[in-house]
Amino acid sequence: MTCCVYVKARSKHSVTDRPSEPGQKTCTLVSPPAWVPWSLIRTISAIRSFPHDNVEDLIRKGADVNRMHGTLKPLHCACMVAEADCVELLLEKGAEVNALDGYNRTALHYAAEKDESCVELLLEYGALPNALDGNKDTPLHWAAFKDNPECVRALLESGACPNARDYNNDTPLSWAAMKGNLESVKVLLDYGALVHVTNLKGQTPISRLVALLARGLGTEQEEECLELLCRAAGRFEIRKADGTLPRELSKDPQLLARLTDMVAHAPTLRSLARCAVRQSLGVQFFPDAVKELPLPETIKDYLLLRE
Structure with a gap:
């Protein structure tokens, strides 16, 4: 009696040529088709x-x-x-x-x-969770870019770095912001993603989103995303490091006027304090951390950007 056993394709086994006794069961090793x-x-x-x-x-x-x-x-x-x-x-x-x-x-x-x-x-x-691809992108970068908040959350819960930098020094928050991905932005901010980060071109998550809005591609979701990022930032600049305005803003005078008005007013002490407290919490799940603080519920909600 003879049985045939498949081995992996890379195996070099061939049919055995060892003689067998009459009636003895033998196994033949062959490569798969x-x-x-x-x-x-x-x-x-x-x-x-x-x-x-x-x-x-x-x-x-x-x-x-x-x-x-x-x-x-x-x-x-x-x-x-x-x-x-x-x-x-x-x-x-x-x-x-x-x-x-x-x-x-x-x-x-x-x-x-x-x-x-x-x-x-x-x-x-x-x-x-922090594996890098050829462009130094992490899985979290891609989950944020594709606006898959459940994947974003699962990765962060397993130790993904919310502030990982790719080859252009962009973080997952920057990737989410450039698409106006509100739900992913919310999750990233809940896990300590930094808002005041710049890539190699001097762009921040906020300026990335502003560029999207300036192209006329914004909806209510992108507007809400901008408001959320501005609350998390406390203060921000619309001018680049060299003092010039982003070229995209010249295409949308109304947006430019609105942003200019926002940065012209000094941020309140309350908003700056919120930003400082959030930064002091580091990288962790903010809702759990804030819950343990000896503060009134209204202030806890304020720290969690719930307005």
């Missing part, structure tokens, strides 16, 4: 279109869960399509959770853009 490794990532990519294709069956036939296919690995692909069940299966079968793809991105970078469940699974299996 050539189509199996490549079929795995194609199946994952189309898993929602062809749900009956069985990823587990392909793995059982010898597909390598850690094999690079072009620029991607199966785990990265599963996160791109936000298929949590497939992500869990790949991790259970030995997929390397912090492996890099062709762009030096981890699976967590892709999951952060898409799906909280995938993010939580990866973190549970040891994904690094």
